[in-house]
Amino acid sequence: MPWDPLTDETAADPVDGLDFAEVAPPRRRSVDEEVLDHVSGLRRYALLLIGDPDDADDLVQECLVRVIAQTRNWNGVKDVRAYLFTTLHNVFVDGHRRRRTRRTEVPIETVIADLLAPPRQQDWVELRDLVAALQLLPKEQREVVLLVGLEGMSYLEAANVLQVPVGTVMSRLSRGREALRRLTTHGSTARLRVVK
Amino acid sequence: MNDGPTGRDRSTVDEADLHALVDGQLDDGRKAAVLARLLLDRTDRERVEAYRRHRVALGKVRAGLERYGEGFAPELQRALADRLAAARRRASIARVAAAGLAASLVLGLGVATVALWRERVQPTIAIAYEPELAVPEFTFGGSFARYSGGTLEADRERSLAWLASHLRGQTLDLPDLRELGLKPVGGQVLDEAQAPAVRIAWADERGDRIDLYIGVVTSQGEQAFTLAGEGHVSLHWRQGPLVFALVGRTGSAKLLKVAHAVMHGADTARPATAPPPRVEPGPVAEDARPIRAVADPAAKDPTAKIEPTAPLVEPAVAKEAPAKPL
Structure with a gap:
């Protein structure tokens, strides 16, 4: 049965165990929880962006150090997530040339599989192929695919993070997704060269 | 887009x-x-x-990997949290001070007290209801709508009673929308509406809200609503003495599901304190699909005005230049 976006509800995560008494008035997240959310987002984005857990953690750590040490006007930080992701992007771009190409001996898809709860076999195959194929995309396309698809950013948010026009985000997304589709459809990610 | x-x-x-x-x-x-x-x-x-x-x-x-940051660089996370908390404390203090100063200058101690009360009592409501969605004009007062506080109770009987107390004795079962990813936020009374009316709000995990307006009308021939707004999808219908408007920044399919759930709950609409009288059918049959309208067809992007991360950061009183990412 073809997918019907009008009836698809996969994006909506049911919230269990809530009733009016628990959510009215809505509980405000603590700053600690908010920071944990942001750091989790930075870390998983960096992991899939770089493909190496150690390099990814280095990148996130460098980003956090830069933000903490150099931000002077905290009241001017209107959108913390965007601010952090933009800084991460800048750190990534700054360090891209000098970053050593230390490749982990464990493939990224295996790392992801270890981190996630055991998925169903079919899910696992799809996840593995997708994660492997992601690493074959040019980094500009990979960034957009991940910001939009993994982190759920709007095109405008992604454009702000990457400091490019929205149209550029859309075209990179289009090319990136189509490349992913071809790579996973033909099931030959391992034989394909990385296009940088 | x-x-x-x-x-x-x-x-x-x-x-x-x-x-x-x-x-x-x-x-x-x-x-x-x-x-x-x-x-x-x-x-x-x-x-x-x-x-x-x-x-x-x-x-x-x-x-x-929702909590992938757990345990990662704890000292950096602590430092970041401290700086954010300190910035928000400063902003909060500045807000209170500004509100107090302005109030005392203009209206004296009484207004200052109200400002402080709003600051202390209503922050979650203020955040939850910003930015404001479109408000149906007719019946509900449009942009002139004023709301008074009042939080719905979890208990079904008490929520039925709350609705009845503000809807001339009419009440209904509010739907459970958790399967649609919507959590109830609360309910408010519309003070200056043209008829007794309330607003119930739900929000998804991103904080995008769906507002349900419920009002009581007496005239059978009354046109239930017109709408003023800016690009939000809205649904309008009438069931017996109750008129409804759903407004939200969401797809029409999801809004339709919410509407059907509300309709189902309204099937039981009845005076709360008297035996249910025969309800005259309204101009729209109960099983009719609601009329769908886009508030402002010229607005091509209903999501353009969303500030998706606005709840993350408390608004600062003073206009500050946005911090440039590093």
């Missing part, structure tokens, strides 16, 4: 439209055009299905 930032031609469906459909960033009019194209073009349909599968797969990765 609109053609503003990119200057794209909207007369044809292009690649970007297919991706925007997958990402839920198409307005309803555009979505209809893209879906029509997909009905005719099997190749595109298969591509879109593949894009969507990948998005779902990435969603699973995200869900699995």
Whole structure:
């Protein structure tokens, strides 16, 4: 049965165990929880962006150090997530040339599989192929695919993070997704060269 | 999505439209055009299905790594949290001080007390209801609507009683929308509406809100609503003495599901304290599909005014230049 976006509800995560008494008035997240959310987002984005857990953690750590040490006007930080992701992007771009190409001996898809709860076999195959194929995309396309698809950013948010026009985000997304589709459809990610 | 930032031609469906459909960033009019194209073009349909599968797969990765930051660089996380908390404390103090000073200058101690009360008592409501969605004009007062506090209770009987107390004795079962990813936020009374009316709000995990306006009308021939707003999808209908308006920044499909759930709850609408009288059918049959309207057809992007991360940061009183990322 073809997918019907009008009836698809996969994006909506049911919230269990809530009733009016628990959510009215809505509980405000603590700053600690908010920071944990942001750091989790930075870390998983960096992991899939770089493909190496150690390099990814280095990148996130460098980003956090830069933000903490150099931000002077905290009241001017209107959108913390965007601010952090933009800084991460800048750190990534700054360090891209000098970053050593230390490749982990464990493939990224295996790392992801270890981190996630055991998925169903079919899910696992799809996840593995997708994660492997992601690493074959040019980094500009990979960034957009991940910001939009993994982190759920709007095109405008992604454009702000990457400091490019929205149209550029859309075209990179289009090319990136189509490349992913071809790579996973033909099931030959391992034989394909990385296009940088 | 609109053609503003990119200057794209909207007369044809292009690649970007297919991706925007997958990402839920198409307005309803555009979505209809893209879906029509997909009905005719099997190749595109298969591509879109593949894009969507990948998005779902990435969603699973995200869900699995939801707390991936736990235990990572704890001293840095602590330092970041401290700085954010300190900045918000400063902003909060500045707000209170500014409110107190302005109030005492203009209206004296009484107004200052109100300002402090609002500051202390209503912050969650203020955040939850910003930015304001479109407000139906007729019956509900439009942009002149004023709300008074009042939080719905979890207990069904008490919520029935609350509704009855503000809707001339009429009441209904509010639907449980958790399966649609919507959590109840609360309820408020519309003080200056043209008829007894309340607003009930739900919000999804991103904080995007759906508002349900419920009012009581007496005239059978009364046109239930007209709408003023800016691009929000809205649904309007009438069931017996109750009129409803749903307004939200969400797809029409989801809003329809909410509407049906509300209709089902309103099937039991009845005076709370008297035996249920025979309810005269309203101009819209109970099983009728609600009339769908887009508040402002000229507004091509209903999501354009969303400040998706606004709840993350408390508004500062003083205009500050946005911090430039490092």
